[in-house]
Amino acid sequence: MLQISYLRDHTEVAMQRLAIKNFTDTGLIQQIIDTDTERRKIQAELDALLAHQNRIAKQVGELMRAGNKAEAEDLKNKSTAMKQSVAELHDKLAAAEREMESLLVKIPNTPSPKVPAGKSAEDNKEVHRNSVPVPELGKKAKPHWELAEQYDIIDFELGNKISGAGFPVYKGKGARLQRALINFFLDKATAAGYKEVQPPVVINEDSGFGTGQLPDKEGQMYHVTADNLYLVPTAEVPVTNFYRDVILKHAELPVKLTAYTPCFRREAGSYGKDVRGLNRLHQFDKVEIVQIEHPDKSYETLEVMKDYVASLIDALELPFRIVMLCGGDMSFASALTYDFEVWSGAQHRWLEVSSVSNFETFQSNRMKLRYRDEKNKTHLAHTLNGSALALPRIVAALLENNQTEKGIRIPKALVPYTGFEMMD
RNA sequence: GGAGAGAUGGCAGAGCGGUCGAAUGCGGCAGACUCGAAAUCUGUUUUCCGGCUUGCCGGAACGGGGGUUCGAAUCCCUCUCUCUCCGCCA
Numbered sequence: 197m198l199q200i201s202y203l204r205d206h207t208e209v210a211m212q213r214l215a216i217k218n219f220t221d222t223g224l225i226q227q228i229i230d231t232d233t234e235r236r237k238i239q240a241e242l243d244a245l246l247a248h249q250n251r252i253a254k255q256v257g258e259l260m261r262a263g264n265k266a267e268a269e270d271l272k273n274k275s276t277a278m279k280q281s282v283a284e285l286h287d288k289l290a291a292a293e294r295e296m297e298s299l300l301v302k303i304p305n306t307p308s309p310k311v312p313a314g315k316s317a318e319d320n321k322e323v324h325r326n327s328v329p330v331p332e333l334g335k336k337a338k339p340h341w342e343l344a345e346q347y348d349i350i351d352f353e354l355g356n357k358i359s360g361a362g363f364p365v366y367k368g369k370g371a372r373l374q375r376a377l378i379n380f381f382l383d384k385a386t387a388a389g390y391k392e393v394q395p396p397v398v399i400n401e402d403s404g405f406g407t408g409q410l411p412d413k414e415g416q417m418y419h420v421t422a423d424n425l426y427l428v429p430t431a432e433v434p435v436t437n438f439y440r441d442v443i444l445k446h447a448e449l450p451v452k453l454t455a456y457t458p459c460f461r462r463e464a465g466s467y468g469k470d471v472r473g474l475n476r477l478h479q480f481d482k483v484e485i486v487q488i489e490h491p492d493k494s495y496e497t498l499e500v501m502k503d504y505v506a507s508l509i510d511a512l513e514l515p516f517r518i519v520m521l522c523g524g525d526m527s528f529a530s531a532l533t534y535d536f537e538v539w540s541g542a543q544h545r546w547l548e549v550s551s552v553s554n555f556e557t558f559q560s561n562r563m564k565l566r567y568r569d570e571k572n573k574t575h576l577a578h579t580l581n582g583s584a585l586a587l588p589r590i591v592a593a594l595l596e597n598n599q600t601e602k603g604i605r606i607p608k609a610l611v612p613y614t615g616f617e618m619m620d
Numbered sequence: 621g622g623a624g625a626g627a628u629g630g631c632a633g634a635g636c637g638g639u640c641g642a643a644u645g646c647g648g649c650a651g652a653c654u655c656g657a658a659a660u661c662u663g664u665u666u667u668c669c670g671g672c673u674u675g676c677c678g679g680a681a682c683g684g685g686g687g688u689u690c691g692a693a694u695c696c697c698u699c700u701c702u703c704u705c706c707g708c709c710a
Contacts, residue, residue, distance in 0.1 A: 239671095243678055252691085257638045257691070258639090272691095445648095572649090
């Protein structure tokens with residue numbers, strides 16, 4: 197959620213930047229500013245009345261103690277006469293505040309000035325490609341879903357039986373590979389200074405609102421209606437919300453956390469080759485990194501996080517590229533996002549395995565996450581997060597790219613975790 | 621699932637109709653003492669909204685919402701949550 201003060205004081209700039217995200221509803225922005233003006237006017241009126249009432253109440257007390265009942269009664273009547281106006285203004289103020297917030301949450305975050313304009317993924321800007329060569333596998337290359345069946349390591353049919361499409365069962369060395377990747381990623385993150393935490397995997401409404409999943413993306417989460425809880429779509433939600441309604445001391449910044457959770461996504465509306473095999477699942481494993489930063493340092497930090505994620509994929513010896521998302525492809529809450537895509541050797545396409553974003557104050561304004569500066573003034577902190585990494589497409593690329601006659605080669609860095617060098 | 625108790629500042633904990641944004645203790649910050657530290661003493665220490673001369677003024681907040689009253693942390697209703705005991709259970 198943008199800050200109303202920003203929208204009010206920098207209306208033109210805000211509109212220009214929102215246009216990069218293809219948000220052009222200037223009427224809505226004007227409506228917000230009008231509502232805000234009205235809100236402040238109402239508050240000034242209400243405050244004046246309340247101040248008057250407070251004075252009367254004090255005087256009544258004094259008069260009663262002095263035994264001056266007649267005059268006290270007189271004042272009481274005066275105050276009573278004001279009650280209706282107070283109640284009306286109170287309701288009007290509450291309505292204006294509700295109105296303003298309900299409109300404000302519809303405005304996406306303003307993209308950073310670096311963000312390129314564009315409509316879709318085609319307009320994203322490649323900023324890096326690592327030196328691992330794209331494998332030449334020839335015509336015999338099998339897609340990962342065939343390899344999974346051949347080596348009996350992932351059972352999609354069994355998952356269908358138990359839950360439905362998008363809930364695979366990992367078996368044998370496949371299950372072991374999952375565990376190996378999770379441990380590998382957590383160990384790396386810990387070594388890089390992120391503190392490991394294990395959050396709940398169901399979240400309440402306030403948490404969903406805090407990071408921006410609610411109210412807009414309600415349909416993307418599994419909802420446990422009996423308790424009004426949601427299954428986490430990413431560890432970002434519970435972990436960032438640790439700091440909802442918190443004021444950090446400046447010495448406590450930055451906060452660096454990492455968490456493994458299963459992630460649950462309904463993926464309503466997805467279809468076709470995108471959902472084949474491991475490409476898009478309803479449940480998958482992911483290690484996430486979350487950082488809370490001083491506003492002056494958040495972009496520097498974003499680069500550090502980007503380099504960190506790159507180091508993970510390098511260690512897995514997978515070819516990948518990093519793209520800076522264009523305005524049209526960015527999420528609602530992000531100010532700048534880097535996507536990481538690994539090359540899928542049999543599908544011949546790039547698969548997104550990580551997304552690293554700076555949300556600036558968009559999330560912290562929603563969840564009132566602040567820090568205290570050297571002068572004890574409070575400010576909204578910046579929040580950032582990134583996948584480090586999401587497992588399924590990494591597994592897909594590992595299976596496809598590393599397939600050999602004898603089996604699937606496990607990258608060296610992972611062998612201590614898998615305990616085997618070949619999937620066969 | 622059943623019964624009971626409770627929710628107050630960073631923490632502990634008082635207040636139970638007015639002078640209470642809130643005693644006291646602990647913690648934090650600044651200063652005094654000290655070569656330094658501890659101890660001790662003094663001062664200071666919530667957040668949000670609005671206004672303007674940016675330091676002050678006004679308003680709001682004692683779990684959330686509503687009510688009674690001239691006036692509510694205090695009384696009433698309601699919701700949520702927490703704790704204790706019993707039951708069940710990894």
